[in-house]
Amino acid sequence: MANKGVFNLLGSIRFLPYFLTQAFGAFNDNLFKQGILLLFAYKLSEEESATLVNVAAGLFILPFFLFSPLAGQLADKFEKGKLIRIIKLVEIALMSLAAFAFITESKALLLFLLFMMGVQSAAFGPVKYSILPQHLKHEELLAGNALVEMGTFLAILFGTILAGVLFSHQGGVNLIAGGIIVCAIIGYVASRSIPQADSVNPQLRINWNPVTETMGTVRDVKDNRAVFLSVMAISWFWFLGASYLTQFNIFTKEYLLGNPAVATGLLTLFSIGVAAGSLLCSKLSDGKVELGLVPIGSLGLTLFGAHLYFATPSVHVVELRTFGEFLADPSGYGVLLDLLCIGLFGGFYIVPLYALIQERSEEKKRAQVIALNNVMNAIFMVFSAAFAIVFLTFIGLSIPEYFLVLAIMNAVVAVYIFKQVPEFALRFCIWLLGHTMYRVTHRGLHNIPEEGAVVLVCNHVSYVDAMLIGGAVRRPVRFVMDKGIYEMPGLHWFFKLARTIPITSEKRDPDTYHRAFEAISEALENGEVICIFPEGRLTKTGDIDAFRKGIELIVQRNPVPVTPMALRGLWGSFFSHKDGMALAKLPRRFWSKVELVADASWEPEKIRSDALEEKVKALRGEWA
Known part of the structure; x- marks a missing residue:
């Protein structure tokens, strides 16, 4: 999605009708509200105007307290496309009455209709955002939200400005009256093309x-x-x-x-x-x-x-x-x-x-x-x-x-x-690393299951392998790494924040060894993503070392898919052991290209450490 551009969604029937519906709704809300405020400001005395402006603000926001909970339940219980069309039909009816109220300058009717438009907006809010995950792919979700926020703020702005422009003309109140009806109709017409979004909870019992x-x-x-x-x-x-x-x-x-x-x-x-x-x-x-x-x-x-x-x-x-x-x-x-x-x-x-x-x-x-x-x-x-x-x-x-x-x-x-x-700060560090010292690209990450437990295995090149993998993989990942790396000054806080699981050899520290396998098993039972580095330590030569048997023990206890991965391009970085100990030499590479490659997941009964080692070597190729 990022490569195609965010605006490509506007060419999709899954998104464009919805986008136009919500944008014209926000535009019309503000054209209507600002029209009322201008009418009160310029047609009434200063004292009466100040009172009614505050009353108007309260009347519009009150429905969000009263009716949002009901609206959320209705959006979960019923098909969302039809629900949106009903809401937009109600808007046409309300705006038709509002046009009459503008022309007759009926303060009481305008205030009542402002409250009702608040009800309509409260009803639209939950369905407006909850429909997106049903129509968009995971990789499109953030782009869809970006367009919605862009459209909403620009619609608010233009609706507010247009109300002032129209009001300043001769017969401006009549122009606003016509404008709100036209916008409501356009919003409804757009809503008719919104694809079906099935009920997600048809058995829901409504709490009033x-x-x-x-x-x-x-x-x-x-x-x-x-x-x-x-x-x-x-x-x-x-x-x-x-x-x-x-x-x-x-x-x-x-x-x-x-x-x-x-x-x-x-x-x-x-x-x-x-x-x-x-x-x-x-x-x-x-x-x-x-x-x-x-x-x-x-x-x-x-x-x-x-x-x-x-x-x-x-x-x-x-x-x-x-x-x-x-x-x-x-x-x-x-x-x-x-x-x-x-x-x-x-x-x-x-x-x-x-x-x-x-x-x-x-x-x-x-x-x-x-x-x-x-x-x-x-x-x-x-x-x-x-x-x-x-x-x-x-x-x-x-x-x-x-x-x-x-x-x-x-x-x-x-x-x-x-x-x-902590995930916010964690992702910030990962994003910063991936957009300063490295340009991280990736291939084949769609092979990682979108839900359920899975183990990722990858070669171990540098102290920032976990950060780069965590930044590229869509799902939250828990890493298993050598206790010595986990406890390194300067990086320990980060690994602890990421809920990393420290491990060491059973001979060296049996308690840490067994606690690690218990933590891995518990995480997999909870459907989490675990990433291990089967070499057990950072490479000192740039070559991939022999994979240890830990991955076999893991899948014997928790038979889950295993996705082989390879990091390419990190050998020679400040965080690797090339040309001296990692972190002990001056950084020489900035904005260098790094690639993460993933292959199809293996079924647990096929897992052998030596076979996985050969697969990861093949994925990495000659680019260390």
Whole structure:
């Protein structure tokens, strides 16, 4: 997928109709909401407008608390394509009533319909994300999420902007009224081409109580710590996003001395940043859910969020500036860069998290987990408003100071999450190694079973073999390695983080030897992927040493498939023993090409260590 390009999905009937449906839905939501806010702002008194704007915000978010749990259950119980079409038909009916409400300027009806559009959005959310794993291949999942996030943020931006453009024209309210009906119809027409996505849990009994359903899902998800903390991390992102976007207009007016066009320009830059970050995330992930980009995204959010405080210029003008006047002043370029990069790294941060939830949630409860994510997002967005009131009103921080506080909080949240789920930090280290010192390519990794226990066997060339294999293989891998390497200063923390299993000869340390085989057996019984280096030590000559009998003992106890693999191109690297001890010489190779090759899996009854040795030698060939 990475080689073909992320946009190839837009040419697929499995994805394009869905993409258009969700994009026009997000566009229409924001055209409608912004139309209401403009109508209230310009047609009502200042006091009445302020009250109704806050009421409108609450009415739109309330359905996510009330109806997301039910929506998640419906998405798991029924065929998703038909469910989407029903939701889009409801949108047409609601937008037809909304057009009438705009034309008659009925405040009560508009507020009621805003609540109902919130219900419609809450219903669409779980099916929007849970359908992706059913229509996309594993290697397409992250690219699909990247396109969805890109489309969603750009649709939000363009819907908001178009509402302002239409409203400024003569008869603008009527134009908005017509626009929301047209968008709803286009969304429904697109949804008719979405392929069938069968029910994953037709026997599910619906729980109509949103509180007990939400708490039950929380209990279920907590067992899968990576998924649960990913939900929390996504919700934190929406806390940050809501905090920035809520303060945009005031920040622009009071600190940048810009008119509404400047605020729109900054919002555009932020949205383009998220879209670009989402696409770049897919490009850098090489077709797999690359969790190593999440810490990079979090670091970027912290650094550029903090820099926004220092980049805010001291401007002294009498009148608010136009966007052209703002661009003519170099003192504002730091703000432009920060907002673009906050969006960019936000895309790095959020896309892999959404893909992880879809990939690792139990299939029968996937939509319910996504519904829980939507509930938590709504809660965190409400908290962001309360948090802003406390810090900006009661404590008296300036908005730039508030942005600095958010950046510091993001760093604390990131450290907590990465400590609780070491896989994020682990994948970050692997990704960094694979994109600095080495260019890792691979062939034949489709031979590794997508689920169930399997043992990988590979030649042992360097101290970073495990990192390079772990970065290339889609499934999480547990490595078995010599205790001496496992306990090496500087690398021990990494191997421990990766749940590596140390081993040594039975004669040297019988306790470690037997504990290793017990741990291997337990992991295989749990359906995990185990990787061993049957040579038992790093090669000192570049040749593949004789394979020991440990692999035969493993499959005798746990008869599972064995996939032979070979690393090519690592001999001579800083981490190998060529030309002296590894790690004891200066690095001479950067961005050098390394290849990992895998062959078809062997059935357990065929496993012999000498035969596997010959196969791995053949896979490696002459390129050591």
